[in-house]
Every structure is written in C-alpha cells, then in structure tokens.
Amino acid sequence: MFFNATRQFAALFFLSLSLVSIIVSQQVVKTETLQVTARQQFLRGIYLELIEINTTDSVGDTTKAAEAMAVRFRAAGFSETDVRVLVHPGNNRKGNLVVRYRSPNPKAKPLLLLAHIDVVEARKEDWSDNLDPFKLTERDGYFYGRGTADDKAMAAIFVANLIDYKQKNAQFDRDIILALTADEEGGDFNGAKWLIDNHRDLVSAEFGINEGGGGRHRKGVKLFNGVQASEKVYQSFLLEVKNKGGHSSLPSKDNAIYQLAAAIDRLSKFDFPVNLNEVTRGYFQKMSAIETGATAADMKAVSAMNTTDANAVKRLSVAPYYNALMRTTCVATKLEAGHAENALPQTARATVNCRILPQENANDVQRKLIEVLADDRISITFIKEPKPSQPSPLTSEVMRPIEEITRALWKDVPVVPIMGTGATDSLYFRQVGIPMYGVSGIFSDIDDNRAHGRDERLGVREFYDGQEFLDKLVKSLAGQKTTAIKK
Ligand SMILES: [Zn+2]
Numbered sequence: 467m468f469f470n471a472t473r474q475f476a477a478l479f480f481l482s483l484s485l486v487s488i489i490v491s492q493q494v495v496k497t498e499t500l501q502v503t504a505r506q507q508f509l510r511g512i513y514l515e516l517i518e519i520n521t522t523d524s525v526g527d528t529t530k531a532a533e534a535m536a537v538r539f540r541a542a543g544f545s546e547t548d549v550r551v552l553v554h555p556g557n558n559r560k561g562n563l564v565v566r567y568r569s570p571n572p573k574a575k576p577l578l579l580l581a582h583i584d585v586v587e588a589r590k591e592d593w594s595d596n597l598d599p600f601k602l603t604e605r606d607g608y609f610y611g612r613g614t615a616d617d618k619a620m621a622a623i624f625v626a627n628l629i630d631y632k633q634k635n636a637q638f639d640r641d642i643i644l645a646l647t648a649d650e651e652g653g654d655f656n657g658a659k660w661l662i663d664n665h666r667d668l669v670s671a672e673f674g675i676n677e678g679g680g681g682r683h684r685k686g687v688k689l690f691n692g693v694q695a696s697e698k699v700y701q702s703f704l705l706e707v708k709n710k711g712g713h714s715s716l717p718s719k720d721n722a723i724y725q726l727a728a729a730i731d732r733l734s735k736f737d738f739p740v741n742l743n744e745v746t747r748g749y750f751q752k753m754s755a756i757e758t759g760a761t762a763a764d765m766k767a768v769s770a771m772n773t774t775d776a777n778a779v780k781r782l783s784v785a786p787y788y789n790a791l792m793r794t795t796c797v798a799t800k801l802e803a804g805h806a807e808n809a810l811p812q813t814a815r816a817t818v819n820c821r822i823l824p825q826e827n828a829n830d831v832q833r834k835l836i837e838v839l840a841d842d843r844i845s846i847t848f849i850k851e852p853k854p855s856q857p858s859p860l861t862s863e864v865m866r867p868i869e870e871i872t873r874a875l876w877k878d879v880p881v882v883p884i885m886g887t888g889a890t891d892s893l894y895f896r897q898v899g900i901p902m903y904g905v906s907g908i909f910s911d912i913d914d915n916r917a918h919g920r921d922e923r924l925g926v927r928e929f930y931d932g933q934e935f936l937d938k939l940v941k942s943l944a945g946q947k948t949t950a951i952k953k
Pocket of ligand 1: 582616617650677
C-alpha cells in the first residue's frame, strides 16, 4: 500500500540478485528522498502529529501523544491488549505507550524499541522568526521543530515501520516491543524507569535499541555511523558551608562565600585522570582514521594503551567532547549563598555536576572531590543516589547487521562504537540486565548540535534514510521470516 512502482521494481530485483539490488535500492532511496514516496508521506504525517503535540514537562502532555499513536496502531489492526497506554499514577500528563508486535512462533526473547516522546522546553520567542517550535516546518532540506532530532524522529519511524509490518503481515522470530516514554528529559515521572518497576513483563526484552547513537556528517560528508554502547553516569554533589554570620559592617576573614569560592577555584584547576575503556579506545582508534593531521595523530597516540602521551591528551582535551570521553568531569553548575545584602553569609552552597566514566565509581569521585576541595568545613553530599550504567557488550549478533546495513546504504562509512557523555533512559534497562544500543542511522552535523537548543532541526533526507536503516535493522534483529511476507 505504501509502495510506489519504483520501489516494487526495486523489491522484485532485490529478491533475484542480492548484490546488484543493494546498489539499486540505494539509488532508489536517494532519488526517493527528493520525490517523497507514499511510505515517507505516511511517516511524515506521524512525525508532524508528534511534533505538534506539546510534550514539555511544564505544560505538555505525553499521554496525548501516546493516545494519538495508540489510535493509529488500533486502526492498523493491533489488538487492544497489544496497545497499552500506561499513565503514571502521579501525573495524568505523563503517559507512555507500549505496543507489542507478536511473533506467531517466538524463538527468542523480544526486541525492544525505545524512544522518549517528551521534549525539552522551547519558547517561540527564543526561536528564529517564522519558526514555531511546536509546528513542523520543512525548509531548505530540514525539518524544524522541538523534538525533530530528540527524540520524535526515532519515535515516528518506529511507529510508521511497525504499522507497515502489520499491513504486510510481516512475521518475525521474536516479539517486537515498542515503548514510547515520558520524562526522559527530566521531570519526576520517568516512564522508562516506571515501566521497568511496574510493568516489567510488558517491556522485558533480550536487548533493545534507543537514542544516543546515530551518524555524524561534516558538511554533508558522512563520517561514521555511531553505536552508543555505554554512557557516563550522571551524579550531582551538593557543596555546603555553614557560618555563624553576623553584621556586614563587622566582617571577618572567616566568610562562607570566600571559603566556598576558594574551594571551587581549586576544582576549576583540577582534571580527573585519563581513563579509556573498550568503547572509547575503539572510538579514538576508528576516528584517527577519519580525522586528519594533528588531531588524527593525537587520537592514535591516546588510543595506544601503553603510552599516554601527555601532550596529545592536552591538545585533545581542548575540545570539550574529546575531553569528556577521556575522563570523568565535574563542573560547578549552581551557586547560592547569603540571606541579606547587609549580613555576613550563614550558608553558601554550590552544585557540582559530575559525569562519571562507567568503569569508575561515584564514591571514589566523592573522595576525590573531598581531596581537591581541601576544606573539611565544606560538606560534600550526593544530591541523588548514584545510578550506575553497565556498558552493553559489542556482540556480533548486534554489530554485524549494523555493519552490513551501513555498508549497503552508505558504502565505506564506518560503524564506530561510542560512549555517551550524557545519560539516556538506556541506563534503566542496562541496570536490570537488558543490553541497550543507541543506534538510528540518522545522520546529523558533527559541528551543529541543536538538540535541546534553539531552532532544533533534522535533515529531511537524513530522516528518511533513518527510516530505511531502522527498517532493515529491526527486521534483521527480530529475525524476519522472509517467505511469510504477504504483499
Ligand atoms: Zn533524547
């Protein structure tokens, strides 16, 4: 139904001669992006609907978005029991959708497709003229709107592709579970965590795919297709100094603000040691072949296990992203002190936000902070309990199809394992032993990251290519029974 003539031709060809058909289908994909097929139109409609439902924490409503997608699944013939809108009891605006695409004869545990449908706050007045963050605008080869990149593209693609499988009666060796969730971006009702704690049977899987990876290009030249297999651990600390205070006309050297400021100054001059892991070492190795000149040489030096070249580390550390990959980071993000203009401060507080390497430990980081701040009158406490996130193993079951499909679609573009410097909801699944992989085949500009920022956007071609990539990847990971497909 969503196939045009060109695609049917390509599909027939695909059956007869696999090698040639890969080349043909690649060309078809490219020209289609310009023409926009019925299949892509269908996807675009879902994307538009999701973007135009405000799902921010302040006034938005993920229940509305979950319901809208549920309507589509039911209309496509999914049964009531396989389409569940599950609303957090603490807030009726925090709904999640869980859909199960059943295998007639499951031979393995399910595959989980995870995407969050909440978005970061966005104010129209902060965005460029004629762009409304809650309207999907297609302009100059980009889709603009809040959530176009993070994370409604993946959500829309998963919805469109599952409905497509249903309409073609595609059959797989395992169930496919789709979970569209609330509050990944913050908020008190994280849907992924809540589903694991309260509806484990609905979301339990052998492994899953999620945001956090994706391809990177520079000025249109594809650099790599990233697979996020681990991520840093988010941990904030509260620093607090108490003082008896007094009248500001009679100051003493013993001042809570000075004391805290001096300690924070010591922190600003400190760097945690470089500590590469399997994923980041692989990243620098692969990137050293993609980058050029001094950066490539420095990456090569850093990735070599035995020699930690101090100058190479120093040069790479100038780039915040490379620095964050090499070491744990802790940075002051909030300050609060004093109670009156004419009084000596009785309290001074700072928040220090750390992003801890997955192989390191939050308690060790706390000990290190105590040492660096070097003032035992400053208390240093966890703001929330640490949430460690085990790296997911780079198994061939997962990596081989990613590599094969990447090669089929984009020839020489390498697949590169990456460690997320931020955290995603993958951590909640990794914590309960479900490996998660951040992979989408959606390419974005390595030098222009607008997620969470103004004028968030995603390339139109990159969006539709991501649909093709995820279609092939999900079919492969779920074990498609090709003979059972009816057109
Ligand atoms: Zn996200």
